[in-house]
Amino acid sequence: MTxxxxxxxxxxxxxxxxxxxxxxxxxxxxxxxxxxxxIRDMRVRGAPAIGVAAAYGVALAALHADRLGPSLRAPHIExxxxxxxxTRPTAVNLFAALERMRAVLRQxxxxxxSRALTEEALRIHREEIDASAAISTYGASLIPPxxxxxxxxxxxxxxxxxxxxxxxxxxxxxxxxxxxxVIATETRPLLQGAxxxxxxxxxxxxxxxxxxxxxxxxxxQTMHVDCVIVGADRIAANGDVANKIGTCGIAMLARAHHIPxxxxxxxxxxxxxxxxxxxxxxxxxxxxxxxxxxxxRVATAGxxxxxxxxxxxxxxxxxxxxxxxxxxxxxxIRGLKECAGHAGEGGK
Amino acid sequence: MTxxxxxxxxxxxxxxxxxxxxxxxxxxxxxxxxxxxxIRDMRVRGAPAIGVAAAYGVALAALHADRLGPSLRAPHIExxxxxxxxTRPTAVNLFAALERMRAVLRQxxxxxxSRALTEEALRIHREEIDASAAISTYGASLIPPxxxxxxxxxxxxxxxxxxxxxxxxxxxxxxxxxxxxVIATETRPLLQGAxxxxxxxxxxxxxxxxxxxxxxxxxxQTMHVDCVIVGADRIAANGDVANKIGTCGIAMLARAHHIPxxxxxxxxxxxxxxxxxxxxxxxxxxxxxxxxxxxxRVATAGxxxxxxxxxxxxxxxxxxxxxxxxxxxxxxIRGLKECAGHAGEGGK
Numbered sequence: 001m002t003x004x005x006x007x008x009x010x011x012x013x014x015x016x017x018x019x020x021x022x023x024x025x026x027x028x029x030x031x032x033x034x035x036x037x038x039i040r041d042m043r044v045r046g047a048p049a050i051g052v053a054a055a056y057g058v059a060l061a062a063l064h065a066d067r068l069g070p071s072l073r074a075p076h077i078e079x080x081x082x083x084x085x086x087t088r089p090t091a092v093n094l095f096a097a098l099e100r101m102r103a104v105l106r107q108x109x110x111x112x113x114s115r116a117l118t119e120e121a122l123r124i125h126r127e128e129i130d131a132s133a134a135i136s137t138y139g140a141s142l143i144p145p146x147x148x149x150x151x152x153x154x155x156x157x158x159x160x161x162x163x164x165x166x167x168x169x170x171x172x173x174x175x176x177x178x179x180x181x182v183i184a185t186e187t188r189p190l191l192q193g194a195x196x197x198x199x200x201x202x203x204x205x206x207x208x209x210x211x212x213x214x215x216x217x218x219x220x221q222t223m224h225v226d227c228v229i230v231g232a233d234r235i236a237a238n239g240d241v242a243n244k245i246g247t248c249g250i251a252m253l254a255r256a257h258h259i260p261x262x263x264x265x266x267x268x269x270x271x272x273x274x275x276x277x278x279x280x281x282x283x284x285x286x287x288x289x290x291x292x293x294x295x296x297r298v299a300t301a302g303x304x305x306x307x308x309x310x311x312x313x314x315x316x317x318x319x320x321x322x323x324x325x326x327x328x329x330x331x332x333i334r335g336l337k338e339c340a341g342h343a344g345e346g347g348k
Numbered sequence: 349m350t351x352x353x354x355x356x357x358x359x360x361x362x363x364x365x366x367x368x369x370x371x372x373x374x375x376x377x378x379x380x381x382x383x384x385x386x387i388r389d390m391r392v393r394g395a396p397a398i399g400v401a402a403a404y405g406v407a408l409a410a411l412h413a414d415r416l417g418p419s420l421r422a423p424h425i426e427x428x429x430x431x432x433x434x435t436r437p438t439a440v441n442l443f444a445a446l447e448r449m450r451a452v453l454r455q456x457x458x459x460x461x462s463r464a465l466t467e468e469a470l471r472i473h474r475e476e477i478d479a480s481a482a483i484s485t486y487g488a489s490l491i492p493p494x495x496x497x498x499x500x501x502x503x504x505x506x507x508x509x510x511x512x513x514x515x516x517x518x519x520x521x522x523x524x525x526x527x528x529x530v531i532a533t534e535t536r537p538l539l540q541g542a543x544x545x546x547x548x549x550x551x552x553x554x555x556x557x558x559x560x561x562x563x564x565x566x567x568x569q570t571m572h573v574d575c576v577i578v579g580a581d582r583i584a585a586n587g588d589v590a591n592k593i594g595t596c597g598i599a600m601l602a603r604a605h606h607i608p609x610x611x612x613x614x615x616x617x618x619x620x621x622x623x624x625x626x627x628x629x630x631x632x633x634x635x636x637x638x639x640x641x642x643x644x645r646v647a648t649a650g651x652x653x654x655x656x657x658x659x660x661x662x663x664x665x666x667x668x669x670x671x672x673x674x675x676x677x678x679x680x681i682r683g684l685k686e687c688a689g690h691a692g693e694g695g696k
Contacts, residue, residue: 188536188561191641194646195646199496203530210652210653211654245563248569295644303546303558304529304557304558
């Protein structure tokens with residue numbers, strides 16, 4: 001199985017998600033700074049994939065550090081970690097992965113750094129792969145037979161460098177013969193749904209229907225939608241979920257139509273240090289993503305433009321959170337603490 | 349004042365809305381069939397503007413009919429009416445305007461047809477202008493001081509060939525010093541918000557903020573939105589409102605956030621013959637509008653694609669319907685009958 005992010009001994013091989021579906025291009029990166037740029041420009045995106053890519057970025061910095069004097073190695077790697085941490089503010093997997101890499105950095109002798117850090121990065125990736133496999137199985141169990149499932153953005157293989165979370169569950173349920181149709185929103189502004197989710201679903205042989213983000217309510221009104229499943233970029237201790245812009249609207253519309261709304265994400269996405277969604281930093285991206293597409297300007301010059309990359313779904317709209325340790329339901333404050341508290345300890 | 353659709357003695361001058369904002373191009377049409385094509389291709393769009401354009405299309409057919417033998421004139425014009433009626437199925441103004449033209453056709457002598465039909469078309473247009481002026485005034489009265497107003501799609505001057513309905517009310521309230529900010533959704537798939545509403549607001553000097561359709565819930569959560577105002581393509585007898593796809597989602601999100609949701613539309617948009625929104629035909633347009641963005645293909649080939657042009661907002665989500673005869677609140681079944689029943693009688 002080829003993953004969207006892979007370690008190749010002395011380099012990172014990475015699917016350029018910004019080129020899909022027109023071009024399936026893999027880049028080979030040897031510099032930590034290039035990994036940081038790829039995260040910032042969203043050539044690699046999806047909270048778990050960002051965490052894995054950042055860990056490999058640190059491993060690249062460690063390989064370079066081997067050529068420096070022993071006392072310069074740790075500072076060089078600390079610099080790389082700092083640069084990687086400044087790429088995107090919302091997905092907590094990035095910070096969780098960098099925190100683990102920093103802990104290994106501080107525990108290792110200069111002679112052992114590159115080996116120890118590469119191993120830790122590979123371990124982070126392997127854990128994501130295992131987590132997404134478990135999430136796919138648990139998530140699939142929530143999907144009823146003959147199901148029409150709606151998803152937003154892309155929480156698939158390419159977003160996780162693994163089997164996928166929300167999309168992993170959908171593909172697994174399809175493999176079990178339970179999925180009749182998947183409705184995927186296009187996900188403006190960067191169209192991850194139209195470009196990436198549809199591409200993954202068509203590749204996996206799953207019947208996929210593309211809609212614009214604005215069609216969700218109409219689809220819920222006029223077709224039978226059995227459930228909504230999305231991924232997450234950060235989950236607060238109370239179960240509030242930061243995910244791609246548009247998610248909270250879909251969650252509230254699902255609630256109004258009595259359709260269960262599920263979030264599928266590894267425990268690495270849970271941030272117990274943030275009490276509620278209000279404490280999650282929401283990344284604001286360039287207005288150009290909204291006013292232009294593929295280099296073509298669509299809006300007249302002059303207006304103010306908002307471009308928050310994420311929004312926060314209140315926990316009361318979430319029917320269940322599917323993690324690799326099981327399915328958590330309300331009250332989330334207890335379930336998440338039991339699940340992710342453990343994970344935090346295990347990870348350090 | 350220049351309107352987006354105008355009669356020029358022997359031709360119709362029409363702003364090509366599909367070219368905005370890059371190009372402000374006016375076409376001069378002399379054939380009824382060209383008017384039908386312009387409606388179908390959405391070079392002219394907006395329920396009131398479609399009604400006006402169709403009426404002028406019939407007037408053009410009548411001018412051509414003058415060159416035919418007296419007995420051939422009425423059938424020629426009936427053919428043109430039939431072609432115009434097949435352009436778009438949802439906006440009722442189209443059918444209401446054509447019905448009025450047909451009534452005049454049947455009451456007039458062959459020698460008098462072109463004069464009588466041109467006069468009726470001009471009367472329909474003048475009524476829309478008067479209606480939108482009254483709607484702007486009534487609508488503005490609903491907007492509080494220092495207001496942030498959200499709108500969807502384009503219900504402005506170019507959509508009405510007049511002052512605008514929803515956008516007319518917003519521009520009037522801004523003239524009265526009450527509007528601090530207008531939030532306009534881009535309105536996928538054809539981006540009428542980004543291309544047309546922002547263009548009109550910037551031209552009118554109104555502070556405008558552009559968002560994607562998927563940002564509505566986040567904006568309602570994190571900013572103070574005082575009200576939502578949109579237009580309508582058809583209003584059923586019970587107050588259910590067919591309007592641009594995405595409207596019902598915004599209305600339900602407004603309700604969940606306790607934000608009043610207003611519909612501004614002339615009584616020509618009310619269709620008392622349709623009891624509820626379930627009876628309104630929803631136009632399905634080409635998948636290409638969704639799989640492409642600004643002329644570029646974005647989705648991979650293969651998926652099924654939905655492209656309903658409209659959705660139906662349940663009347664329970666509508667705080668008021670603003671017409672040229674006043675502001676109607678629930679129970680709509682009575683208010684609309686009083687208002688539009690009258691209009692129907694007056695119009696025939």
